[in-house]
Amino acid sequence: MELGLKGKNVVVTGGGTNIGRAIVLAFAAEGCNLAIAELNRKAGEKVAGEVSAMPGGASATVIDADVTDMGKTDAMMAEAIDRLGSVDVLVNNVGWTIDRLFTEKSREEHIREVDVNLWGAVNCINAVLPHMIERQTGAIVSISSDAGRIGEYREAVYSACKAGVIALSKSIARETGRYGLRLNMVCPGLVVPPPGEVSNPDSMWAQGMEALFTDDVLERVRRAYPLRRMGTAQEVANAVVFLASDAASFITGQTLSVSGGYTMM
Numbered sequence: 001m002e003l004g005l006k007g008k009n010v011v012v013t014g015g016g017t018n019i020g021r022a023i024v025l026a027f028a029a030e031g032c033n034l035a036i037a038e039l040n041r042k043a044g045e046k047v048a049g050e051v052s053a054m055p056g057g058a059s060a061t062v063i064d065a066d067v068t069d070m071g072k073t074d075a076m077m078a079e080a081i082d083r084l085g086s087v088d089v090l091v092n093n094v095g096w097t098i099d100r101l102f103t104e105k106s107r108e109e110h111i112r113e114v115d116v117n118l119w120g121a122v123n124c125i126n127a128v129l130p131h132m133i134e135r136q137t138g139a140i141v142s143i144s145s146d147a148g149r150i151g152e153y154r155e156a157v158y159s160a161c162k163a164g165v166i167a168l169s170k171s172i173a174r175e176t177g178r179y180g181l182r183l184n185m186v187c188p189g190l191v192v193p194p195p196g197e198v199s200n201p202d203s204m205w206a207q208g209m210e211a212l213f214t215d216d217v218l219e220r221v222r223r224a225y226p227l228r229r230m231g232t233a234q235e236v237a238n239a240v241v242f243l244a245s246d247a248a249s250f251i252t253g254q255t256l257s258v259s260g261g262y263t264m265m
């Protein structure tokens, strides 16, 4: 299958860790030019280094980003367009949560979930849309979550935001399809980074989340998935690359779960 991605310019938010890192490397394997939009420059630079060591002519540049801030996000996207020449693909990957009951979370934690997961997607889409409409082409893939499809225990506001990302993208897909723009969503299952792998303090896994997923918990998660195993960041990235590619040229407004059959919608 011809993906038609070689030489395409791709912005991945939060591309420095876990799923975002795998997405960057998957586009790099297709010969894309990447901008890694990161709050944590060090994490972004590590992944950019991995890209430059790959064969096939891909490149990666790191741009400082805070997707919760509209002004900074506009500046990040302007910088990406300047450095890459254009933006063909935006991947809204940044997300944040802490696993706790609704009543046990603080107001500040709820606000942070809305800021990062919902405002982050709004800001990034808003920043790139005029450019894509002017060029009459563009693909946006947003990382949502199965939590946003079914509502997840201990993830109430996060689930609401991830559902919001799906509805936001579908609405904009309806408004901008006439300009050749496509917006789709990928919902990963649980992808826990290997123990000790997260050195980025800005990753949600750096706040003790890893410790919540003991062998016993992971076994229960596996049993909840019809495919009876955990997924990988690479498997999520494969779906993102497909939806961003020419191979998905007649697909827009769709939500694809990559979660071993956990949700079937």
Ligand SMILES: NC(=O)c1ccc[n+]([C@@H]2O[C@H](COP(=O)([O-])OP(=O)(O)OC[C@H]3O[C@@H](n4cnc5c(N)ncnc54)[C@H](O)[C@@H]3O)[C@@H](O)[C@H]2O)c1
Residues within 6 Å of the ligand: 013, 014, 015, 016, 017, 018, 019, 020, 037, 038, 039, 040, 043, 065, 066, 067, 068, 092, 093, 094, 095, 096, 116, 143, 144, 145, 146, 187, 188, 189, 190, 191, 192, 200, 202, 203, 204, 205
């Ligand atoms: N890992 C999972 O189990 C899982 C499951 C379902 C959905 N998701 C979603 O997948 C996406 C990636 O998850 P992950 O586990 O790789 O996350 P992560 O927390 O490990 O990585 C997020 C990356 O984004 C960067 N970042 C954080 N805040 C930022 C900001 N304001 N501006 C710019 N960059 C920022 C961090 O530095 C980090 O590199 C998220 O949207 C998450 O909600 C993850």
